[in-house]
Amino acid sequence: MAPLAWAICCCLLGGLQLSRGSPGPGVPRLRLPYRDLLSANRSAVFLGPRGSLDLRAMYLDEYRDRLFLGGRDALYSLRLDQAWPDPREVLWPPQPGQREECVRKGRDAVTECANFVRVLHPLNRTHLLACGTGAFQPICALIVVGHRGEHLLYLEPGGVQSGRGRCPHEPSRPFASTFVGGELYTGLTADFLGREAMIFRSGGPRPALRSDSDQSVLHDPRFVMAAHIPDNSDHADDKVYFFFSETVPSPDGGPGRVTVSRVGRVCVNDAGGQRVLVNRWSSFLKARLLCSVPGPGGAETHFDQLEDVFLLWPKAGKSPEVHALFSTVSAVFQGFAICVYHMADIWEVFNGPFAHRDGPQHQWGPFGGKVPFPRPGVCPSKMTAQPGRPFGSTKDYPDEVLQFARAHPLMFQPVRPRQGRPILVKTHLTQQLRQIAVDRVEAEDGTYDVIFLGTDSGSVLKVMALPAGSSVEPEEVVLEELQVFKVPVAITEMEISVKRQTLYVGSQLGVAQLRLHQCETYGSACAECCLARDPYCAWDGVSCTRYRPGPSKRRLRRQDIRHGNPALQCPGQSQDDEAWGHVVTTTVYGTEHNSTFLECLPKSPQAVVRWFLQRPGDQRPDQVKTDERVVQTERGLLLRRLNRRDAGTYTCSTLEHGFSQAVARLALEVILATQLNSLLPQEPPALGNLASVPPKTWYKDILQLTGFANLPRVDEYCERVWCSGGPGSFRRGKQAKGKGWVGLELGKKVKSRVQAERNRTPREVETV
Secondary structure: OHHHHHHHHHHHHOOOOEOOOOOOOOOOOEEEOHHHHHHOOOEEEEOOOOOOOOOOEEEEEOOOOEEEEEOEOEEEEEEOOOOOOOOEEEEOOOOOOHHHHHHHOOOOOOOOOOOEEEEEEEOOOOEEEEEEOOOOOOEEEEEEOOOOOOOOOEEOOOOOEEOOOOOOOOOOOOOEEEEEOOEEEEEEEOOOOOOOEEEEEEOOOOOOEEOOOOOOOOOOOEEEEEEEEOOOOOHHHOEEEEEEEEEEEOOOOOOOEEEEEEEEEEEOOOOOOOOOOOOEOOOOEEEEEOOEEEOHHHOEEEOOEEEEEEEEOOOOOOOOEEEEEEEOOOOOOOEEEEEEEEHHHHHHHHOOOEEEOOOOOOOOEEOOOOOOOOOOOOOOOOOOEEOOEEOOOHHHOOHHHHHHHHHOOEEOOOEOOHHHOOOEEEEOOOOOEEEEEEEEEEEOOEEEEEEEEEEOOOEEEEEEEEOOOOOOOOEEEEEEEEEOOOOOOOEEEEEEEOOOOEEEEEEOOOEEEEEOOOHHHHOOOHHHHHHHOOOOEEEOOOOEEEOOOOOOOOOOOEOOOOOOOHHHHOOOOOOOHHHHOOOOEEEEEEEOOOOEEEEOOOOOOOOEEEEEEEOOOOOOOEEOOOOOOEEEEOOEEEEOOOOHHHOEEEEEEEEEOOEEEEEEEEEEEEEOHHHHHHHOOOOOOOOOOOOOOOHHHHHHHHHHHOOHHHHHHHHHHHHHHHHOOOOOOOHHHHOOHHHOOOOHHHHHHHHHHHHHHHOOOOOOOOOO
């Protein structure tokens, strides 16, 4: 009777979600939850002494080996070690009376009327510049952090100053800043109501400089990033670039407004004009960042909202590559795209025609008139300070040049991405993408860009975009999904340390230290290491370990990122079962005319699962054909109505990148309906008195118990019916162990299965 018990209880409790077909390319090959990351020592989380930092700024200082954080009314310093030893905290609340004044002006006392630190930049070898919202009265201060090797953190006495124009009033207002030559460049809204958008320079010996407010140069901008990017070896030509989105009137002159993404720039040595644009930028120009997918008939799907930007500096002295994360603003679908831009293409656009239109109702076109000299937007340098043309400062520029720059800040041509399209497009996601960081990794068969994407649910996606041969679209490879934070929370900061092979991930809750790779997670076989396609990892002949480039090719080092083909990389591991080691055959039982579930859990969600059946007497197995009666699910094979022809040996195999391997082998024995009367216990399923009832009634009563709310009773029921000392007992199974009886072990398995089912969502179990 033990086989029948096992068949009935497992069939009733084994209902699972139906599969949605073959796994898509966007499915992560490995998912690691929060607890697994911590237990594997791959992640360490710092939440501060009060359980939440309310983080707003993060600065990674690899020179000092420290991570500086700006939160709510506090600053933090962490040493870059795995366990965050000896964290330092400095409390920095608003000045007396500011919090109360903020509340009187109608702001929220908890979420707005505090000093949220939003600016952290190195000032010199011993100090940082920090600025906070100051309860809607921005404030800046000098922070003593000490020399390299010291671990100091305190406010410089007397170093507090106004932060207006250097830090936004609101804690969540989009904002970007960078520090160049002792001066702070910021893109922000600088007033209490959040209406006065500007690019501002302050803090140095020169007079402060800001955007021209007489003309709407910036249209409701959403600043994402600011960075100092030299154009060439002439430092007089250095510029600060701003990446942002803005909402502008329809470019074709029609009604409504549209969102577009921009790259803007100003000269570091801009001093404003003498009569025109006094204390205003005379070199500001902007161009559109285009990220779209070409469609049929010339139509394009645009990703217009800039979410984040990461600058990948290939080598010292080389210009960076701009990796930009975009989202759609469409009401039809939600999508994200990553576009990569070369600085040479950006420079070419800024050297091209200016945009011009004759009136608000006219369309934009290229300016066809004469452009004055020096060309508007260029920096005073050797090119402008030529004999007979003493333009050594923007204050020397003719009014004609400044007027032109004021009237034509926009370039006509957009900046198009490398290869004219995104390297990665993701649609229909259950989560939003918010942050991007990129690491260029040298592997055995080439160099690859590993992209880390921070989501709004506290997880990080580790992906690659590989050239797909003759195909225009790159191949998306999702290596891992890592749940960095315990609760769903939007990731707002990401910094990558190539030296330490670590990603620092920030959210309002706190900050996490995440190792870029953990090769042993992929498994202990060469094939598993190869199928992972992780450029950080390779098979060294013994285990899956960190790949380290060397001058010579080591014979035992196996890695195939582009194809992930173990058949070529792992000698001796062919696709027959013997090479994979013995796959143990497990005997399972099912009852005729009832449902039976055969479980198979592949290691990789990206693998295609195939089932094969070899019936008694057959020479070779045949692939199982699915229909309404035989359904393949995400966790196995469900036979809704079992018949005697279903008996045989089922092999579950996975196919991934052309490589097949057996995962499970199950020998299914079918208990015929004619045997049920003699096998079924003649007691009702009531947990009290047991009396003889027909088997059909007994079976229906079991089904009533298997509702989700009754799962605890199923646990108790199985124990009492199958494992008690009463008439339906299987305690004698111990004596009959050699004959296939299971006894008490059966009850333990059923109880374990029920416990696992409690953690799942309710599912319908089909039977006759």
